[in-house]
Amino acid sequence: MSKFLPIFRIIALLEGVSYILLLFIATPLKYFAKDPQYVKLLGMPHGLLFIAYVVMAILMSKDMKWNNQTLWIVLIASIIPFGTFYIDKKYLKTKNA
Template sequence: MGAALTRYRVIAWIVGVVLILLVVIGMPLKYGFDDPIVVETIGPAHGFLYMVYLVAAFDLSRRADWPLKRMALVMLAGTVPFVSFYAERRVSRWVTTDTRTPQPVAS
């Protein structure tokens, strides 16, 4: 599960940074200065990266056996600026806590 967590953490940071660039730089340029070049460039990249984020979040959630609600909330975290960073920290804590807890032995 460590590799799935690493993949998720990397893509969460990338999606978060690209989304912040899009919102903080691209949107003001497009709507304030009528220059859509940043949005036209970064927008499609963010869309593609968000799809990769969804796959990584789904993979991690299935390996960690999360409930559907938790999985959906983690997936939605990539759509709100700065929330993906918070979610990445929470997810890392959940996964490392769950892997340290001894699992009951089935008889």
């Protein structure tokens, strides 16, 4: 088990939640209610979490000896809504965690 696993799981969860909030709540409010404050509020934290997710995925790939295909799946999941939740269930959740 990787020493980065608990940290990566938390970052993946937060990144996924921030993406869903940004995509399905803040963006519609910006365009339909003409209220951009939520996009401004969520944009920066989501961007930082996205960068942290990518960096941690690369570190995890070395620790867990993922092949390139697995790494690409984990990285691509970060741009698909609910993708990080799938990654947590499929690749990160262990029987001991």
